[in-house]
Amino acid sequence: MSQLYLLHKPYRVLSQFRxxxxxxxxxxxxxxxxxxxxxxxxxxxEGLLLLSDDGALIHRIAHPRHRQPKTYWVQVEGHVDNDALAALRRGITLKDGPTRPARARRIAPPEIAERTPPVNPKRHPRTDWLELVISEGRNRQVRRMTAHLGFPTLRLIRAAVGPWRLGSLAPGEWRRETLHAPRSASRRPRR
Structure with a gap:
């Protein structure tokens, strides 16, 4: 059995314990x-951060080879047009090479807790929300993708990793799941 913790990591909190x-x-x-x-x-x-006491599970979740899809809600500056969405869906060429195609769509502002401090509407009067699903995890990838298209990211929330969802967890809240290891396939005796 493995323990998996689903934490809503708040804004301006490090993803480490010290x-x-x-x-x-x-x-x-x-x-x-x-x-x-x-x-x-x-x-x-901010958003969903998974933690576990099982190194093999951590590897299956985090290693890029497993291409675990990650869903992000992204508030960007400006109005994202259809050309920008199409570019995200094709993949963006960044300084470290092309990204894999993302699933990208405009969404209504998600029902989430206000960030402290909030995005300043006087500095950023026109914003759009996107949902992006990527299956790689380069450093600051989503922010670099939107900036490359001229839409700086103002707020970034991870809503899901693979089958695990942020759900109704408020910033700083967590829940624990116990995962049972799959049974190994029975072996037929050799003849």
């Missing part, structure tokens, strides 16, 4: 020993 600079960490929100994050979310990103 920090020598006094910044907020996972330890401020989750009191579980022997668990490690399966991947990470940047300090200025």
């Amino acid at each position: 920090d020598d600079q006094g910044r907020a960490t996972l330890a401020d929100h989750l009191d579980a020993r022997g668990v490690y994050p399966a991947g990470r979310l940047d300090y200025d990103s």
Whole structure:
């Protein structure tokens, strides 16, 4: 059996348990020993972060080879037109090479807690929300993809990783799931 923790990582919290600079960490929100994050979310990103006590499970979730789809809700500056959505769906060529095609669509603002501090509507009077699904995890990839198209990311929320969903978890809240290892296939005796 493996323990999997689904945490809604708040904005401006590190995806680690300690920090020598006094910044907020996972330890401020989750009191579980022997668990490690399966991947990470940047300090200025928020949303679903998975943690486990099972190294093999962490590897299956986080390693790029497994192409676990990750769903993001992204608030960007400006109005995203159909050409920009088509470019995201084809893949964007960044400095470190082309991205895989993303599933991309405009969405209504999701029903989520207000961020502290909130995105300033006076500085950013026109924004759009997108849902992006990617299956790779380059450093700050979603932010770089939207910026490349001229739409800087103002707020980034991971809503899902594979089959796991953020659901109704509020920032800082978590829930635990117990996962049972699949039974190994029975072996036929050799003749």
